[in-house]
Amino acid sequence: MVIKESAEMYLETILVLSKKGNVRAIDIAKEMNFSRPSVSIALHNLEQEKYISIGDDQSIKLLSKGEEIAKTIYERHTILTEFFVQLGVKADIAAADACKIEHDISPESFKAIKKIVKKK
Numbered sequence: 514m515v516i517k518e519s520a521e522m523y524l525e526t527i528l529v530l531s532k533k534g535n536v537r538a539i540d541i542a543k544e545m546n547f548s549r550p551s552v553s554i555a556l557h558n559l560e561q562e563k564y565i566s567i568g569d570d571q572s573i574k575l576l577s578k579g580e581e582i583a584k585t586i587y588e589r590h591t592i593l594t595e596f597f598v599q600l601g602v603k604a605d606i607a608a609a610d611a612c613k614i615e616h617d618i619s620p621e622s623f624k625a626i627k628k629i630v631k632k633k
Contacts, residue, residue, distance in 0.1 A: 516564075518616040521586045523555050524564060527575055528583035535572040589615035592627050599630065 526544050530536045542552045556573065559565045564579030575583055590611050597607035618626075 516562075516582065519555065520559060520564070521582060521616055523552075523559060524575065524579050524583035525586040525590065527565065527573055528580065528587055531575070535570075537571055537573065541573070586615055589618065589623055592623070592630050593618070595630050596626050 522545070523541065526541055527536050530540050530544060538549060538552050538556055541547070541556070542549050545552070556565065556567065559579065560567055563576055564582070566574050566576055568574065590608075593611035593614055594604070594607045597610055598604055602610070
């Protein structure tokens with residue numbers, strides 16, 4: 514399944530925010546530092562592609578295929594962040610670098626890094 518990096522970022526953000534409660538477009542806009550109109554367009558596209566649903570109360574929920582992608586990206590983010598921290602990189606820099614890499618890393622490379630991180 515191939516989707517754009519920006520869509521992956523939205524799905525990951527929805528997943529993270531959903532751990533704190535209901536998610537609305539304004540929450541996503543604040544978290545990602547994007548304008549409300551940009552977020553509305555992206556959410557509409559994600560809803561059309563059946564990655565999310567938007568309820569009558571405007572709450573946003575991940576649908577199964579959106580949740581699958583979000584969990585994959587979030588796992589990559591957390592594992593890569595931990596990997597860089599283990600290498601001695603400051604946590605904030607490690608998280609920023611992980612965010613850049615999480616969308617492009619091959620499954621093979623990620624699996625190898627995950628194995629190293631999980632051994633510690």
